[in-house]
Amino acid sequence: MATLATIFDRIFPAKVLEQAAPRIQDEAETCRLRRFPNEDIYFSVKRIDNTRVVRESDPATRGVCWQTIGSCVVAAVLLIGILLPSMYSLLAGYRIEALHQERQRLEIERAALQLDEAKMLSPARLERLAQEQQFVDPLPQKVVYLDGRPEGTLARR
C-alpha cells in the first residue's frame, strides 16, 4: 500500500537513517534523530517491519474486482460477437464477388468453346474429313443413333 511512510522509505533509504541515528548515542533513544536547531521538536524514526503483515482480505472488494473483470470480458466477447459476423460477411462478400467474376469468365469461356464446337461440327468440315477418310454415306435403316434421336449427330453404322 502506498502510504507516506513507504514513500518516505523509498526516498530515504535505511542507510541514511543509520547515519543519522549515531548522533544521538543514546541507547534509550536509538530511534531518535537529532533535533532541529533551536527547536525542541524531535523526530523519531522507528523501523517497522511489515513483512509479516498480511492485508486482511476484503471479499467485497475482491468481488467488485472480479465483477469488473468479468464485465469487461463479457463486453469484449459481445463486441467481438457483434463485429465478427459482419467481418465474415465482408470476407464472404469479397469471395462472392470473386466467384461472380469467375462465373462470368467461365460463361464467356463456355460460349467460346461452344463456338469452337459448332465450327468443328460444321457440315463443310465433316464433309471434308469424310472425303479425306474416304467415308461413304450410310444407307437409311443401316444407322443406329446412339442418343436415340435421328437429329443427333452421333451415330454408328
Next chain:
Amino acid sequence: MDTQGTHRVHLLARMGFLWAALIVVRLLQLQIVQHDKYRTLAQQQQEKIVEMRAPRGTILDRAGQPLAMSLPVDSVCVDPLRIPDLSVAADILGRILGLDSQDLLGKMKFAADGRRGFLWIKRHITADESRRLRDLNLDWVEFRTESMRFYPDKQLAAHVLGGVDFEEKGNAGIEQSLDEDLEGHPGTLRVTSDVKQRGFNSKVDTEPLPGKIVKLTVDSRIQFVAEQELEKAIKTHHVKTGSVVAMDPKTGDVLALANYPTYDPNEPPRHGEDPMARDDLAATTPYEPGSVFKVITIAAALETTHLRLETIIPCGNGVITLFGRTIHDHSRYASLPMEDVLARSSNIGAINIGLKVGDANMYEYMRRFGFGKSTGLPLPGESAGMVRPLKYWQKSSIGSVAMGHEISVTALQLAQACSVIANGGFRVKPRLLRDTAPETPQRVLQPETAITMRRMMEGVVIKPYGTGHRYAHIPGYTSGGKTGTAQIFDHHTHQYTHFYNASFMGFAPVTNPAVVVVVTLNGTVGTAGYGGPTSAPVFREVAAAALRILDVPKDLPDDLPADDNDKGKADENDVAIADLGPSVPLPLVQPNSPDQRLLLGPPAPESPSELAGPMVPNFQGKSVRDVIQESAALGIPVEFAGSGIARAQIPPPGAILPLGERVRIQFGR
C-alpha cells in the same frame, strides 16, 4: 476549504463539458442532419454501376446445332491526352492489332490536337490480341467489352439467317424479322468496392434479359447438301443464280433454303461485292414458272371437269391457234392421254385442258394453291408473286396461265403448292421456326385428286418419255415431279429471251412423300439448259440426302436396272413458249421466224413388221395382275421382281423384244 482551488476545478470541469458538448453537437450534425448527404457521397465513392451482359439470342438449327451466336469481345480505345509518346504507342498498337502504324499515328495526333480524350483503336479484337495487349499493362489503353455475332458455319443458310450490323441489330433474314426477340437487354449491378476497387457487395438493380433462343426448322445437313449441289449445277451449266427449297409436305417445315450466289454473314458487305449475293432469291424474286405450273392446271381439271388420267386430250399435231396466236409444241402429237400431257409436257395439251377448266376455276385454284400471296415466312421482303386479278385476264390468258406464264411465283410458293399434292390435298403453311404452332391446313384438293396427281407426276420420272426420266430418279426411292423450262422476259427490250428459268418441282417417296424439293436455275440456255438435265439432278441429290437424313425407309431396291435406251428426246417438250396474250408484249410465233426456236417432232419410227419379236407395251404404272393379264394376252413372257406397281421395265416400251427374251419388270410400293 481552498475556494480558489475549487474554483479552478470547476472551471476545468466546465471547459471539459463544453468541449464534450461541442463534439456531441458536431456528431449530431454529421450523422443525423447531414446523414443523407454523406451517405450519397459514400455511395458515389464506394459503389459503381456495372452492366450485366445479356447476349443476343442464339439461332439453332433443327437438331440444336448453333447457326448464329454472340460472344463478348474486347474493343480497344485510348485516351490520346494520356499517351506519353504517340509514335511509340502507334507502333505498339499497330504491331499487336495488325493496323497501319502511320495511319493510327495520324488519327491519334488529330485527336490529341483536338483535345479529345477518347479514340477507338480497333473494335472486336481477337482473344489473342486482347491477351497480348493486356499483358503490356499500359495504363493509357482501355478495354471495352462488346458483343459480336458469330456464324460458325459461315455461309450455311446465310439467306435464312441474314446478318447483323456493327451494333448487333439484325439487317436481313431471321436476324431482322426476329430482332426484338433475339435482342438481349443488359441489366445493371450495383457493386460496393473498397479502396482498392475490389468489390465485396453487389446488388442487382435491373435483371438482364438475354435474347430468346430461336430454333429453326432448317436441317443444316440437308441445307449443306442443297447448297453444295446447287453450286455444282450453277457452275456446270454456267448460270448466274439459282435456288433450292426443301420442305416437309406434312408439317410445312422448311428443311433447306439455298440460294446462289451466297455470302458469309461473318463478313460485312464490301465495296464491289456482287449485290445479288445477299438476295434471298427463293423468297423475294418471283419468276414465271413455265411447265411446272401444268401440275396446277391438271389438278384443277381433275377437280372441276370430267377429265381423267386416260382422257384423250387433242394436241393439234403440235400446233394450235388461240385468239389469233399460233403456238407450237416441240413434238407433234395428235392427241395424248392427260397423264402423258404432263409426262411429255405438251403445251398444247395443257392449253386445251386449261380451256376446259375455264378462267374462273383456274383463278380459283391458283389462289387455293397459295399463289398471289406470300407464304408468311418470317423473311423480310418475301414476295407474294403476281397473279393477275380475274377481271384483267385477256381471252388468251387462260392459255398462258395453263403453261405457267402470265403469272410469277417464288420457289417457296412452288414448294407450298407441291406439298398440297404430296400430303393428300392440304395447303400447309410453310414454317421456319420450330416453336411456331402449325396452322390448321386448308383442304385444296380431294384426296383422290392428290393421289392421282402423284401418280401422274411419278410418270414424269419413270416413263421413258417423261421429261424428268433418268434425271430425277432416286436410287431406292420412288419419286415424282415436274420439270419446267420458262423463257425469261427481258423488261428492257420487252421480249422473251433465249434464256430459261429451268426448274424441277418434285417429292419423294410417291406413296408417302416425306420431302418436297423445288430447284430453279436462272439463265440456262439451249436444250442442255432445260429443267430435266439441269434442275432434276439437283433434286435427285438433295432429295436423296434428305431421305437418308430423315431416315425414310426405301421403297425400291437399289439395284433397279437402268434404262439404257432413253435418249432424252422428251426434254425438248419441256419448254413453255410464252407467246400468248396481247397484254404481255410477246412476239408472235411465226413459223419461219429466224429466232424461232421451236423444233419439229422426231421422225416416224421404223415399221415394227421389219423386226423380229413383238413390240413391248408400256407396263409401267400397272399392277401385277394387270401386267399378267396384258402380257398373257399379247403372248409376251415377263419376269417379275418385287411387288406393287410396275416402276421400270427392260426393254422399254416400244422396243422390240427379241425372240426368246423376257420383259423384266421391277415392281415397288
